[in-house]
Amino acid sequence: MLKLGLSLPPLIAYTKTLEVQSPISRFSFSKSRARNRASRSGFRTLKAVLSEERVVKGDEELKGKGKGKEYDAIVIGSGIGGLVAGTQLAVKGARVLVLEKYVIPGGSSGYYERDGFTFDVGSSVMFGFSDKGNLNLITQALEAVGCPMEVVPDPTTVHFHLPGNLSVRVHREYSDFITELINKFPHEKEGINKFYSECWKIFNALNSLELKSLEEPIYLFGQFLKKPLECLTLAYYLPQNAGNIARKFIKDTQLLSFIDAECFIVSTVNALQTPMINASMVLCDRHYGGINYPIGGVGGIAKSLARGLEDKGSKILYKANVKSIILEHGKAVGVKLADGREFFSKTVISNATRWDTFGKLLKIDELPEEEKIFQKVYVKAPSFLSIHMGVKASLLPPDTDCHHFILEDDWNKLEVPCGSIFLSIPTVLDPSLAPEGNHILHIFTVSPMEDWKGLSQKDYEEKKELLADEIIRRLENKLFPGLKGSIVFKEVGTPKTHRRYLARNDGTYGPMPRNIPKGLLGMPFNTTAIDGLYCVGDSCFPGQGVIAVAFSGVMCAHRVAADLGFEKKSPVLDAGLHRLLAWFRTMA
């Protein structure tokens, strides 16, 4: 039987064991092409996958037998945040056990295969994957475990299709993008230059630092001594949002709405609610390092990190659904799985969302103060409707861009359910993701869980089809005439799908501010009020985004390593900084 990587039940139909299909019976793939794809993408062969299963099942050492068999850290979940934290610790010599509920790693950054197509579960826009600077955190995370990946540069980060037929391409080359934007808004030339220059000031400050835990005082104060101006710049912008700064320089309401759209695609909120540091990070990295797509698909990142973790002597267990965090005298000392197994460790790192960690995994009487602040400042961003499609290649005009954002006629619909459409066509960059003669269209749009509750199975299925058809019709009108007739594969995911298969509370896309936040000030770092328990992922500083959660993983590993004695630590400075940061958060 031919193996093209993992042929998994994607978001739709879960099976209890690893399911291995034979796509070759339906599509004429050559074995060597498949093998090339599998090895290029970092995916393992069928034999390797099955032997991994045997290791997982047969490794008695893994089974918790009390504290004699302690790990240094247990990581709950193998999203990019969890994997980066786990691998960074493993590289420092820590014994790490990653426990993943699903059958493959990656969470929102996973993949699935269907009928010869390799689909990214989530976003295909990859920041932090370049070969230069300090902010290429994905590249660095993979290199740290000796598993680099091949990438292909994306010449256009995103092609915006906006109201009033405003079309803007965000070219990789900064000057090309700025020239295009100024051509559309010549009267705002000065404002455009000033706003984006301010972003560069912040990006350059960020890029000059060695990025580690902002909760670790020896490092933090060391950076202030080495790069005082850069650190003060970042401290100054920490409580600010992009929308306010844009308004200092720009008056044109359509241009301000464009900047809202620029922010919305990476933060799911408008510019007034988007922290300036995060906006600067993405608005500049796309030109500095550029957007680069991993050959073989985004799923290869998690697969490579998981492999790197094991190469460094640590472990990952799949189908390991953590039901609770075990506390002893108020300290996190291990976890209990749904099947009753228990594992013990010196520290526990949760890559589940903070809502899941504190609402489900921890059995405590009252929410700690910091979590109350987090939940006061942040709410769960709505989930989304996703459509993964295979289409005939002839549909796409030549030079079609990989990523598109579509908001047809009304700026007010930017953030409303089904208002705007995200579209990625990763096969433009890596044709090996689809059978020859086909492309992948991955479409998603905002859709809250509330809209899907209380439906009968029949109504649920009908609603899925209805909404998907409507989105396809809109894309047909705006971009690709004949789209419907060229579909060869289609699978629709709803908030319920995302809740179930990504294990995210209400299928949330991530945290978003409830009101206007004070920039990043209210975003919690990795330590928690529970001794020995850390959080990592998008409900930690600096929030949503694959590169953002990779940074959260780096920070978490540094803080945990210091607490475990793998890095320098000063308990006195720790206590002081901890109090200072807690005080800052009360101002958010």
Ligand SMILES: NC(=O)c1ccc[n+]([C@@H]2O[C@H](COP(=O)([O-])OP(=O)(O)OC[C@H]3O[C@@H](n4cnc5c(N)ncnc54)[C@H](O)[C@@H]3O)[C@@H](O)[C@H]2O)c1
């Ligand atoms: N939400 C999306 O659909 C989506 C899509 C694309 C990219 N992303 C990016 O990924 C980021 C999220 O990354 P992340 O690292 O925070 O996490 P993640 O949500 O991607 O991964 C968390 C992992 O933890 C596992 N998990 C959760 N609870 C568990 C439990 N009790 N036991 C065992 N495993 C458990 C999940 O199965 C998942 O694999 C987002 O901010 C976004 O930028 C998200």
Ligand SMILES: CC(C)=CCC/C(C)=C/C=C/C(C)=C/C=C/C(C)=C/C=C/C=C(C)/C=C/C=C(C)/C=C/C=C(\C)CCC=C(C)C
């Ligand atoms: C600690 C104190 C109080 C003071 C110290 C001051 C100081 C030294 C501060 C330092 C701060 C630092 C180091 C901050 C670092 C911030 C970073 C690295 C932020 C990174 C943010 C990254 C983000 C927000 C990335 C987001 C990317 C996303 C969401 C990508 C996904 C894209 C899509 C979903 C779009 C798809 C689009 C289409 C069109 C298909």
